Amino acid sequence: MASNGSASSHITLNNGRQMPVVGLGTWQAAPGVVGAAVDAAVRGGYRHIDCAYAYFNEKEVGDALQKLFKEGVVKREDLWITSKLWNDHHGPEEPFKCLETTLTNLQLEYLDLYLIHWPVPLNKGYTWPLQPHMFDTTRSIKEDTKETWQAMEKIAESGKARSIGVSNFSAKKLEDMMEYAKVVPAVNQVECHPMWRQDKLRAYMKTHNIHLSAYSPLGTWGTSGVKINLLDHPLLTKIGEKYGRTPAQVSLRWGVQMGNSVLPKSTKAERVKENLQVSDFSLSDEDMSELEKLEQTRFLQGTFWVNDSGSFYKKAEDLWDGEGI
Ligand code: NDP
Ligand code: 1BO
Numbered sequence: 001m002a003s004n005g006s007a008s009s010h011i012t013l014n015n016g017r018q019m020p021v022v023g024l025g026t027w028q029a030a031p032g033v034v035g036a037a038v039d040a041a042v043r044g045g046y047r048h049i050d051c052a053y054a055y056f057n058e059k060e061v062g063d064a065l066q067k068l069f070k071e072g073v074v075k076r077e078d079l080w081i082t083s084k085l086w087n088d089h090h091g092p093e094e095p096f097k098c099l100e101t102t103l104t105n106l107q108l109e110y111l112d113l114y115l116i117h118w119p120v121p122l123n124k125g126y127t128w129p130l131q132p133h134m135f136d137t138t139r140s141i142k143e144d145t146k147e148t149w150q151a152m153e154k155i156a157e158s159g160k161a162r163s164i165g166v167s168n169f170s171a172k173k174l175e176d177m178m179e180y181a182k183v184v185p186a187v188n189q190v191e192c193h194p195m196w197r198q199d200k201l202r203a204y205m206k207t208h209n210i211h212l213s214a215y216s217p218l219g220t221w222g223t224s225g226v227k228i229n230l231l232d233h234p235l236l237t238k239i240g241e242k243y244g245r246t247p248a249q250v251s252l253r254w255g256v257q258m259g260n261s262v263l264p265k266s267t268k269a270e271r272v273k274e275n276l277q278v279s280d281f282s283l284s285d286e287d288m289s290e291l292e293k294l295e296q297t298r299f300l301q302g303t304f305w306v307n308d309s310g311s312f313y314k315k316a317e318d319l320w321d322g323e324g325i
Contacts, residue, residue, distance in 0.1 A: 009022075009279055011211055011261050013187065014186050014209040014210065017112070017162060019112070019213075020261070021048075021262065022048065022256075022279075023046070023049060024037065024041040024046050024048070024263070024264070024265065024266075025263040025265030025266075026049065026055055027050075027052065029055070029057060031057050034060050034064075034267065035060040035063055035064040036064075038064040040269045040272050041272050042068050042079070043068075044269075045276055047074070047078055047079055048081075048082070048263075049082070050082045050263045051081065051102070052083055053083065053086040053089075053098055054087075054127050058105035065081075065106065065107065065108070081106065081108060081111055081112050082111065082112060082113040082114070082189075082213075083099075083102045084117035085099070085114065085148070087118050087121060088121075088123060088124050088125060088127070090116075090121040090136070090147070091121075091147050092147050092151050094151075095151040095155060096151065096154075099111075099155055110159060110160050111160065112162050113161065113162070113164070113187060114155060114156075114163075115164070115165045115166055115189055116145070116167065117168070118167065118302070119141055119166075119168060119319075120311075120312075120313075121141070122135060123135070123136050129304060130305075130307055135311045135312070141173075145177065146177075153183050156183055163186040163187065164185065164186065165186045165189065165210070165211075165213075166185045167188065167189035168302065169185075169188050174205070174210065175204070178208070185210050187210065187211045188201070188205055188210050188212060189213040190212065190213075190214070191214070191216045192214035192215070192258075192260055193217050193218065193219035193251055194230065194251055194294050195230050195294050195295065195296060195297055195299075196219065196296055196297060201323060212259070212260050213263065214262045214263060217251060217252055217260070217262040217263060218248050218252070230247075231248055231251065232247070233247070235294065236250045239287050246274060248264070252275060253281065253282070253283055254288070256278055257288060296324075305319055306319065
């Protein structure tokens, strides 16, 4: 997509399906709050919600969706709902069980997009924080991904997920998948914002027409130890003032102009609204170039999957296959 702001409200994926560019993130949207956020978002015009089994709030998201359907605010087919297979359900059979739990909680017949959440196989029942014996090391990451992806392909065939993809995959892991994938992932959902552009990964994904869906598009959460808050960066403030926009809107608009979909999370009604208002202005090429000069830092390094004794990943660099932290 050109950096001149010619961004549409939908992205066409490599299977021809159209995904709304802005989606509401639901990670760390607490029970008791997430339903209201989904309700406000959909009433305010969002048509894309990003969920996951491991966010442990899908039932409340589902209740909110049912209410919206019953009140006639939207129909199921108007929405794009993504969810993610959790790490303790990898393998040839388990993905179907995880999907069924998600569909039951969301109270839906199908997902629009189902992603392998992390290239990290865990033993049953584990999420985080890091605990001894949580890692499933019965097969290599490559074998685990192959088995799991083949199950995902069957899920796509069944129609219970209309598109399938991955999340937190390096270019190396995507390349490994190309040896056996009958269905090329439609999406790789990864961290992306002006301080973590993902240039190399983006270039690789382009060669296979895999869409980059940007998580943490406001760059406001991290395990890197870096204390910079992207939204407090003077450059984003300066650019925002020029357009009468907030730093959050500048960061999201940057993502949209890069060709990403963006998944901002908020449980505050005013911010939910603010984060959707990124289609009615464009950053100039000059501003895009200024943003390109920002120092690069992966905020979510995945250190919770790094362990000296149990994990395949002995250091954060291993998880990303040396493609940068
Ligand atoms: P975001 O970049 O969306 O930032 C969320 C934070 O920013 C929250 O603290 C929120 O607070 C605050 N915020 C939201 N809007 C504004 C605003 N307009 N101005 C100022 N602050 C704002 O980070 P996330 O890490 O939550 O990522 C977004 C979504 O991406 C997740 O919710 C999840 O759906 C997905 N994700 C996926 C991952 C994966 O492994 N696949 C990993 C991480 C995220 P408040 O709620 O109080 O407004
Ligand atoms: C472990 C972080 C997951 C957020 O999607």
